[in-house]
Amino acid sequence: MSVLTAAADQSVCAPLPVLGRDVTVPLVTGGEVTYAALDYAASAPALQRVWDDVAAYAPYYGSVHRGAGYLSQLSTDLFENARRTVAGFLGCRPADQVVFTRSTTDSLNLLARALPAGCQVFVFETEHHASLLPWRDAQVTFLDAPRTPRQAVETLERALADRDPHGPALVCVTGASNVTGELWPVRELAAAAHAHGARIVLDAAQLAPHHPVSVRELDVDWVAFSGHKLYAPFGSGVLAGRADWLAAADPYLAGGGASRKVTRREDGGVAVEWHESAARHEAGSPNVIGAYSIASACKALTEAGFDTLVARERQLIDTVRAGLAEVPEVRILSLFGDDAPRVGVISFVVEGWNSSHFAAALSAEYGIGVRDGLFCAHPLVRTLLGADPGTQGECGAPEAAPGEKSLNAIRVSFGAGTPDEHVERFVRAVRELVRDGAKWRYRTEDGRCVPAV
16 A cells, blocks of 8 residues: 555544635636635635634633623633633643743743743744844854754754753744744753753744644743734734743732732832742733634634544645655755655745746636745844855745746645645646646746736
């Protein structure tokens, strides 16, 4: 039995229902087509279950923690139950805290603000900017991109062995690359960090929507992720893990909710006693709907079963990779090689094509939404493209006309809500564009390649 046949036999679920699955979009060549949303790595569509749960709660929305009325009490219970649901979804330890934030970026900036004085931070150049850039007030060691999971562990071990063993240290690492989709050896990296007296935070923005994430089993100190990648796009995120550094740090934002007690001092100033719980870093009125939507998504993914979701996603990955492999002009970007386990995130370049031009043609002529650019992971994409570290490039498409060489790539990404037809249409479109060329003329406008009117 072939690998593909065996994988097909394991498929026991249809795509999870998501919003937008029936949306049609116009084609520049005429007519309309059902939109193929293949940019999950940027923002996944909302699960229908999440939308229904939020809609059912919306009439009962109220302020939390400080209201005596029924709706306030109901919203407070819902908010705190969401915290417990997320803790269970992440396999948190009893003493761990779950802090609701705005996003992965916000979560990691919060942790960066809570680092003890003199903390050393170790981060691979392969990280998304959300986990590469927040550590501005720390002593940061940037590690070169590894070419195997084993090399990643060895690189970290060497760097940690050279650090001051008496001070605090933190390792920041992704669980799954937002560029290549490849899974990183998180458990082994955590073991290396702890062996050298360092802590570790996991950027699970791309991992949590595709695979189970357990703080306890991976033995990480913190995990961060975003709701908008977990089928809950309501502007919320999570930082979960050890409480001590967070409790010792000044509040991320100063204001109501973070403060337990505020009094006037004899000198005319103000004395503040801050909460030591997660509320310490949740000042202001929290995003109750965002937190509830994350909890709803956690429940939906758990009930669907990650074993089933992972098996189906592997089929989609096989379909895309096999289809792209049949086009000699296509080069898939990878750090760890073809056999590396991965999630549904694949980046590639096409010989003879500006990546922005190719992505624009996929959208305008086939109704397929992908991403092009450097994916807010500039050092990694430069490394994968073999470009000089100083070469210019942007998160979006650079100023390059169709056909001109550009420092950017194309990314296709998918997940639990992706129908088979969408990835099959994508593979056909790539084949046709490379073989026949675009049917329409395109021009550059504000840094984007768009159909010429």
